[in-house]
Amino acid sequence: MVCRRLLFAALLLAALPALGVDPSPPRHVLHLTLATAVDPVAGRRLADALDQARQEGAAALVVSLDTPGGLLTTTRAMVQAILASPVPVIVYIAPAGARAGSAGLFLTLAAHVAAMAPGTNLGAAHPVAMPSPMGGGEMGETMTAKVTNDTAAFARTLAERRSRNAKWAEGAVRESLSITEQEALKEGVVDLVAPDLAALLAGVDGRAVEVAGQNGVILHTRGAAVVEVATPFRYRFMGWLADPNAAYLLMLVGVYGLIFELANPGAIFPGVAGAISLVLAAFALGMLPFNGAGAALLAVALVLFVIDLFVPTHGILTAGGLVAFTLGSIMLFRVPEAIGFGLSWRVVVPATAATAAFFLFAVGLGLKAQRRQAATGLEGLVGEEGEARTPLAPAGPTGKVFVHGELWNARAAVPVEVGTRVRVVAVRGLEVTVEPLVEDPRTAER
Secondary structure, three states: OHHHHHHHHHHHHHHOHHHOOOOOOOOOEEEEEEOOOEOHHHHHHHHHHHHHHHHHOOOEEEEEEOEOOEEHHHHHHHHHHHHHOOOOEEEEEOOOOOEEEOHHHHHHHHOOEEEEOOOOEEEOOOOOOOOOOOOOOHHHHHHHHHHHHHHHHHHHHHHHHOOOOHHHHHHHHHOOOEEEHHHHHHHOOOOEEOOOHHHHHHHHOOOEEEEOOEEEEEOOOOOOOEEEOOOOHHHHHHHHHOOHHHHHHHHHHHHHHHHHHHHOOOOOHHHHHHHHHHHHHHHHHHHOOOOHHHHHHHHHHHHHHHHHHHOOOOOHHHHHHHHHHHHHHHHOOOOOOEEOOOOOHHHHHHHHHHHHHHHHHHHHHHHHHHHOOOOOOHHHHOOOEEEEOOOEOOOOOOEEEEEOOEEEEEEEOOOEOOOOEEEEEEEEOOEEEEEEOOOOHHHHHO
16 A cells, blocks of 8 residues: 555656646745946855855846946956856846946846846947057057957857857947847847846746756746845945945045145144045055056146145146146046946046145145244244333343233344334244344434
8 A cells, every 4th residue: 555655656746747837846046136337346246146046056046237337357257157157147137227238238148048127228338448648549449459359259259159149249349239128139139028027037937048068957937936135235335436436536535635634734634534535545446447547647637736836837737737637537447448437527527626626725725824924822923023121232131022912031133222112033932032123323323
């Protein structure tokens, strides 16, 4: 009897797949949201999510993507991680209104399944051309052509590997082509269009994909539980620092703070804030590729601003500094490996105006205050007028003068009679040196 029951159970389990019933409960699906530029922080987040999916045995990793572009070096590392992943990766361009521009195209092409939500777009992946320091000559054109050809080949090989439209993928790089979700589905660039995550998981269920060199891996995602991949605080903070606009502003705040502290010794707070900002800016620039020529122009601009504070040039150096500052800001993150990545004009223009105002007013007033004659303390007595209360003689003992409401020990280089108006010309300790305001007539007769 027991043997019959075991045999019946085995036959029933064997028949379930034929009946369209999966005998094993669906595994969970991890969901990672990348709504940011493709930068080193985004690369780390994807690598961590892939490790988590592998360790937990997830059925798939869904990456909701919304990006304007990013760094080509980081994009290549992310693509390599996707291609080597033992867990299927589904790139889902969502929500409505999202885009996978520039670097996002390569992540979409590399995915085991590519999907888009209604109202999204994909493409425009032409590399950013780096301006030549000499004005964009033949070397700049050659470099641009090399980077473009290399990037186009990268897009083509990814599309061919996933059996997607390689011709269109190459055009997205060379001609900056961009398409909507319906056009992408029609052109064979993506696999499906899904209005939400639940529809996506239902739509890809049963699809066979190639995972880490293994063909025919079946996706079992219908009804699977969705587990969100948490973003630790350190990644959120690093993601903010990795924004070129944030790194640029931190660098400027750091420079402003230190220069203001030097121009106004003892302010303390600007110096501390400037030092902290410069350290954070250095950390951010360590994650971002930047153009050395742009950084050099920013340094030249700051030097010109400072010199113009000491040398009267009627604003000529300041004007030159503004030009250098603007050009340096534009070029700072314009590098060949950046795709849709750089500073916003909404940051550059106000920063340039603020920098000019800072050096013209804040630093200028501080330096003028340092050069102004002291009005307090012992140095404040120099130039003050008073009255001799005792006779003063060059070789005699010290006398007394009444200055600034006080009696002071005094000496004089010429004889001074009692009641003569005097002016303080020097202060040494508790003794002042004075000179008569008008020459004593009796001294003149002698």
